[in-house]
Amino acid sequence: MILFDARRVKAYEYLKQLCEACGKSEEFTEGLWMEMIADEGLMGEFMYYLDNHSLFGQLECKGYTLNDLYFYNMRQFEMTQDIGKNYSDCDKEALVLDTFMDMAGMLKDPDRYIKKLSEGLGMDLMM
Numbered sequence: 001m002i003l004f005d006a007r008r009v010k011a012y013e014y015l016k017q018l019c020e021a022c023g024k025s026e027e028f029t030e031g032l033w034m035e036m037i038a039d040e041g042l043m044g045e046f047m048y049y050l051d052n053h054s055l056f057g058q059l060e061c062k063g064y065t066l067n068d069l070y071f072y073n074m075r076q077f078e079m080t081q082d083i084g085k086n087y088s089d090c091d092k093e094a095l096v097l098d099t100f101m102d103m104a105g106m107l108k109d110p111d112r113y114i115k116k117l118s119e120g121l122g123m124d125l126m127m
Contacts (some may be wrong), residue, residue: 007047011036014050022094032097035104042104049096059103062110064117069106070099072117 012033019029036043041059045066048056057065073095106113 008043011043011047011050015046018093019097022091022097024094024097028097028101032101032104035101039104039107042100042107045103046100055096055099061103061106062114064106064114066099066103068117069102069113070095073099073102 015033015036016029019025019032036046045056045059048054048058055066055070057067059066077095102113
């Protein structure tokens, strides 16, 4: 008997559509999919995103969740675009995809990502 997980097929199709809409390369799409297949926690987070269009944040690596990485990516975007707190120009779907890829990388090499996260965002954002 062969078990077929239709939910994964749906997730893969959604990922392809989302990546295409965000201008992500096929290499990025396939790379992220392979990361999700390799890690059930990451796949579960993506399934949650698929259903709720928000990050669940249950998967943790060294105390950091997808929500932490998303917030970091949002702040990085703000700094590079020099837009302050104007979120309207930001492609939040692309940031979500980058966040999933970052978590996949963090699960493999946490120290590299922790260093990046702990270095801060720049003097202009310090209070």
